Amino acid sequence: MLRLEGVTVRFGDRAVVDAVDLEVAEHETVCVLGPSGSGKSTLLRVVAGLQQPSAGRVLLAGADQAGVPVHRRGVGLMFQDHQLFPHRDVGGNVAFGLRARGSAKPEYEERVASLLELVGLPGAQRRAVASLSGGEQQRVALARALAPSPRLLMLDEPLGQLDRGLRERLVVELQGLFSRLGTTVLAVTHDQGEAFALADRVVVMRDGRIAQAGTPLEVWQRPASEFVARFLGFENVVPATVSGGAAATPWGKVPVPAGSPEGERRLLVRPAGVVLSAAGLGCVVESRTFRGTHVALLLRPEAGPALEAECDLTAAPAVGDRVAVAFTPSEVVVLPAA
Numbered sequence: 001m002l003r004l005e006g007v008t009v010r011f012g013d014r015a016v017v018d019a020v021d022l023e024v025a026e027h028e029t030v031c032v033l034g035p036s037g038s039g040k041s042t043l044l045r046v047v048a049g050l051q052q053p054s055a056g057r058v059l060l061a062g063a064d065q066a067g068v069p070v071h072r073r074g075v076g077l078m079f080q081d082h083q084l085f086p087h088r089d090v091g092g093n094v095a096f097g098l099r100a101r102g103s104a105k106p107e108y109e110e111r112v113a114s115l116l117e118l119v120g121l122p123g124a125q126r127r128a129v130a131s132l133s134g135g136e137q138q139r140v141a142l143a144r145a146l147a148p149s150p151r152l153l154m155l156d157e158p159l160g161q162l163d164r165g166l167r168e169r170l171v172v173e174l175q176g177l178f179s180r181l182g183t184t185v186l187a188v189t190h191d192q193g194e195a196f197a198l199a200d201r202v203v204v205m206r207d208g209r210i211a212q213a214g215t216p217l218e219v220w221q222r223p224a225s226e227f228v229a230r231f232l233g234f235e236n237v238v239p240a241t242v243s244g245g246a247a248a249t250p251w252g253k254v255p256v257p258a259g260s261p262e263g264e265r266r267l268l269v270r271p272a273g274v275v276l277s278a279a280g281l282g283c284v285v286e287s288r289t290f291r292g293t294h295v296a297l298l299l300r301p302e303a304g305p306a307l308e309a310e311c312d313l314t315a316a317p318a319v320g321d322r323v324a325v326a327f328t329p330s331e332v333v334v335l336p337a338a
């Protein structure tokens with residue numbers, strides 16, 4: 001459905017998007033994830049036709065989009081500040097793209113009604129935009145973007161402004177909606193939870209380049225680099241020398257999964273792989289945080305940097321306790337050296 005070939009965007013001599021190749025298949029939801037300034041929005045703007053690439057090609061359904069204006073690309077856009085028209089009611093907002101396309105009134109009124117039902121706001125046509133909550137406005141913006149049946153729906157921080165609980169609910173709803181409609185979606189977010197919940201595939205960007213692409217599970221289980229690991233919130237990363245199924249690290253010997261690359265590397269130990277045990281690396285519990293399903297521990301080991309660990313609610317030691325930990329190889333990832 002969408003193919004980017006070597007897309008580059010330069011502002012001055014800085015490449016904000018740097019030779020990006022990316023494909024999005026029909027019915028697929030791809031989330032581009034990355035820190036602020038990594039070029040996510042710029043990439044989206046190139047696909048939409050709002051930004052000219054300095055080099056490279058954008059193809060939609062095989063057709064090169066060079067010179068094709070925004071409104072002829074058949075893409076739906078929903079941007080961060082969802083920018084509903086404040087002087088139009090909900091129905092007027094959703095109908096906007098349909099009217100612009102010249103649909104007859106009875107036809108688009110029916111479509112508006114069914115879209116509002118789809119996004120969970122049945123019968124809201126005559127409500128004033130100002131009377132809606134943030135989440136409701138977001139749904140209206142989504143209905144508006146979906147109205148002309150775009151072949152590709154693009155979302156820029158679709159849930160950015162909303163509080164956490166609402167975001168989590170809407171993500172689940174969006175995911176269901178997209179799979180029912182078979183919509184092809186390219187979304188941009190800096191929130192990994194959102195990306196992982198929504199996407200069939202995530203693309204992690206760093207300084208205009210793709211640092212890693214894969215299913216949420218692949219990226220979570222096997223971050224490709226220390227950058228990706230840290231971006232996902234993993235802090236247990238140390239230098240390591242790997243040989244013979246184990247790594248020599250500042251925390252002592254850590255077992256690694258079979259087939260891991262050997263030599264001078266970086267090592268990630270996910271918190272779930274730091275396990276309280278009868279013998280092992282001695283640590284003092286610095287803090288513990290209740291996380292609903294488990295307790296997150298911050299440990300100060302007798303050697304090496306602080307360690308994040310997870311344990312059962314019932315087994316959690318107290319702050320100040322002395323414990324010993326062992327490492328589970330399935331939660332260890334050998335990363336490239338730099």
Ligand SMILES: Nc1ncnc2c1ncn2[C@@H]1O[C@H](COP(=O)(O)OP(=O)(O)OP(=O)(O)O)[C@@H](O)[C@H]1O
Pocket residue numbers: 011016034035036037038039040041042043190
């Ligand atoms: N028109 C422009 N002129 C010059 N620099 C720009 C322009 N648009 C964006 N940039 C710069 O390009 C970089 C990437 O911006 P972009 O908005 O694509 O990042 P982002 O990953 O979407 O960030 P955020 O998550 O903060 O929205 C930023 O450093 C930004 O300042």
